[in-house]
Structures are given as C-alpha cells and as structure tokens.
Amino acid sequence: MVTSMTGYGREESGNGQVKVFAEIKTVNHRFCEYTIRMPRQLLILEEKVKKKANQYIRRGRVEIFITVEGESLVSKKVKVDWDLADQYVDLMAKVKDTYKLESSITLQDMLQLESIFMTEEVPMVPHDLEASLLKAVSGALDNLKTMRAHEGQELAVDMVNQLNRFREIIAGVKNHAPRVVEKYKARLETKLADLTDGLIEDSRIVTEAAIFADRCDINEELTRLESHVQQFSATLSENEPIGRKLDFLVQEMNREVNTIGSKANDSLITKDVVEMKSLLEKLKEQVQNIE
Known part of the structure; x- marks a missing residue:
C-alpha cells in the first residue's frame, strides 16, 4: 500500500476541567525525524508520545504540537x-x-x-491527564494516517499510468531497434557504391554493419529496464514502507535509459529516450513523497 509522507491530523480529548489538543503535521524526509512541542510540565511524557507515533509513522519529518486548556499545570x-x-x-x-x-x-x-x-x-499534572493526552495523540495519528493513505493512493494511480506509458515506449523501442541496423546498412551500401562505383565487396558491408550492430545493441538495457519497471509495479502493492526501494529503482531505470540514449544512434529512439527521462523525472518527484 502506497502511503504519502505528507499529512495532517488533529484531535482533542479531556474532561470538564482539562482539554488536551494534539496537532500532527508530516512532510517528506529521508529519515524519521521528530519535533515535539508541549507544555514544559508534560515533557516527561515526550517519549510515550514518540513511541505512540512510531506505531503509525516510519519515515518523514514529524511535527507534534500539544496544548492544554483548563486547570493550571x-x-x-x-x-x-x-x-x-x-x-x-x-x-x-x-x-x-x-x-x-x-x-x-x-x-x-x-x-x-x-x-x-x-x-x-x-x-501539577492531574492523574488522568496522561490518558487524555495519549488519547488525543492517537486520534490525531488516526486522522493523519487516513490522509496519508488517501494521498498515497492518488500517487499510486498516477504512477501506474506513467508506468503503462513507459511500457508502451519500451515496446516501441524494441520494435524499432532492429531497423536501425538495417537503415545503417542501406545507407552504407549507397554511400560506398557512390564512392567506389559499385566495386565494394558485400562481405565488407556485412562486416561494417555487424560492427555497428554490436556497438548500438541495446537489448540488454531494454531487458533490464523492463525488469525494473516490473519490480516498480510490484513494489506498489507491498504492505510496508516502499519509498527508498522505489527511489533506488528510479535511479536504475534512469541509468539504463541514459545508456540506451548514448548507444542507440537513432533519432526516433532519441525522441523516445527524452520522453522516458521526462516520465522518470515525474516518478522521482512523486517517489520522494512516499513513505
């Protein structure tokens, strides 16, 4: 399940004398980092608040604000x-x-x-204040979780659409790649025939075409790229934090696309490479918001 690192949750709890308000904000971050602000008298409960939050949050920058209204502390x-x-x-x-x-x-x-x-x-901490505080924090975390899950699903839908387009481009490149060698061989035959009045041997043309084909062969890169796309798609269904894994896959996909662009030596494939890099840039931005 895809979960966004961006979210907000708020909840209140308490009795007739005291009310506790918990407000939690999260944004993307490479690791899990907390900032907790609460009345000085309640700092003894900070670790319990963090432990509760760790049950919901695995990655992101987390800001927790606790305020109390009512009896003096x-x-x-x-x-x-x-x-x-x-x-x-x-x-x-x-x-x-x-x-x-x-x-x-x-x-x-x-x-x-x-x-x-x-x-x-x-x-002076009322005896039931700790229970009220943790109840408010739990409620805020539930609301935060709901928002992060909703936004994560929207990200997942958009990424699936981009992956489908990515697959279409890969299929087109695989279909077009063999023609690159054929076109090169035809151009070579024409050029050499003009220069030598048709005296060039066919074996020489075949040899040159074979050298060119080996130099611009992108089958391995396309195979690895297809594998990465498949892994990316499968990872979206995993029920655990997947952001770092997706980030790694995007980097590997980008590496293969760059190699294809440098080896292909064809204008149509170059155009496809540009579109694939554009899709990868969008995927990268979205992955950075995933837990």
Missing part, C-alpha cells in the same frame, strides 16, 4: 530562606543593642524582607 509554593532570616534577625538585634533602641522586631518587619520569601512553581 503548576501550583505555587512559598519557601522561606531560614538562614537569611536568621542573619537578618541577628543583625537587627545587634543594631538595637548598639544604639539602645526600644522597638522590637515584629512579623511585619520580617514580611518587608522580600528576599527571605521565595515563590516556587511546582508541576
């Missing part, structure tokens, strides 16, 4: 720097004794010393 706690408070009290007592002051140290005096009191944020 932090609580505030006041702490006292007792060592510093002791120093203040000792110092104020010393000042009082030194200058014979009558006032006493009060709680109000201590509250004015802000450096003694510190506010600390403590992460």
Whole structure:
C-alpha cells in the first residue's frame, strides 16, 4: 500500500476541567525525524508520545504540537530562606543593642524582607491527564494516517499510468531497434557504391554493419529496464514502507535509459529516450513523497 509522507491530523480529548489538543503535521524526509512541542510540565511524557507515533509513522519529518486548556499545570509554593532570616534577625538585634533602641522586631518587619520569601512553581499534572493526552495523540495519528493513505493512493494511480506509458515506449523501442541496423546498412551500401562505383565487396558491408550492430545493441538495457519497471509495479502493492526501494529503482531505470540514449544512434529512439527521462523525472518527484 502506497502511503504519502505528507499529512495532517488533529484531535482533542479531556474532561470538564482539562482539554488536551494534539496537532500532527508530516512532510517528506529521508529519515524519521521528530519535533515535539508541549507544555514544559508534560515533557516527561515526550517519549510515550514518540513511541505512540512510531506505531503509525516510519519515515518523514514529524511535527507534534500539544496544548492544554483548563486547570493550571503548576501550583505555587512559598519557601522561606531560614538562614537569611536568621542573619537578618541577628543583625537587627545587634543594631538595637548598639544604639539602645526600644522597638522590637515584629512579623511585619520580617514580611518587608522580600528576599527571605521565595515563590516556587511546582508541576501539577492531574492523574488522568496522561490518558487524555495519549488519547488525543492517537486520534490525531488516526486522522493523519487516513490522509496519508488517501494521498498515497492518488500517487499510486498516477504512477501506474506513467508506468503503462513507459511500457508502451519500451515496446516501441524494441520494435524499432532492429531497423536501425538495417537503415545503417542501406545507407552504407549507397554511400560506398557512390564512392567506389559499385566495386565494394558485400562481405565488407556485412562486416561494417555487424560492427555497428554490436556497438548500438541495446537489448540488454531494454531487458533490464523492463525488469525494473516490473519490480516498480510490484513494489506498489507491498504492505510496508516502499519509498527508498522505489527511489533506488528510479535511479536504475534512469541509468539504463541514459545508456540506451548514448548507444542507440537513432533519432526516433532519441525522441523516445527524452520522453522516458521526462516520465522518470515525474516518478522521482512523486517517489520522494512516499513513505
């Protein structure tokens, strides 16, 4: 099954107090690469989110965004720097004794010393938040999978059409290739007859034609090209990530087409080579979007 690397999925989950929103975007990439953004208090769940995503995604650049609405994910706690408070009290007592002051140290005096009191944020993750988060992520991944599969099938249909056209061109080249030698032999006979007044031996013409035929023989390339096209077509039905395999096959097909173009020495085959290269370029662009 052909699966595109491009897709989008979104889902929400939660209860009356908290809602979790999961948004996932994927684009083509050579490997599987993650970017996960979520509230700092939830970073402890990042590996679980990635593990869940790995069940759906094998290749591509993945961006996951997690947002939470509702109850605060932090609580505030006041702490006292007792060592510093002791120093203040000792110092104020010393000042009082030194200058014979009558006032006493009060709680109000201590509250004015802000450096003694510190506010600390403590992460507070509701007990059911993890389940809600993973549920939202799973829903977003299901939606993403559906979109990637739909786009993948559209790519598959288009690639099958291009492969069918590719087969037609190969069949035409195979049918025309033998005529290239015949045309060369006829031109050679005419040219040599003009130059030698018909005194050239037939054996010489046959030898030259044989040398030319060996030099421009493309049967092996056409056979390998047909094999690659068949493998490409069969791979489209495999139920696993196939993008890298298809990319390799496109490269091999392009190699054979280039060789045919350099050996054929015929204008009609050259025209077919140009069309095959155009089809391969389109296939290459589509393959780069396949997981």
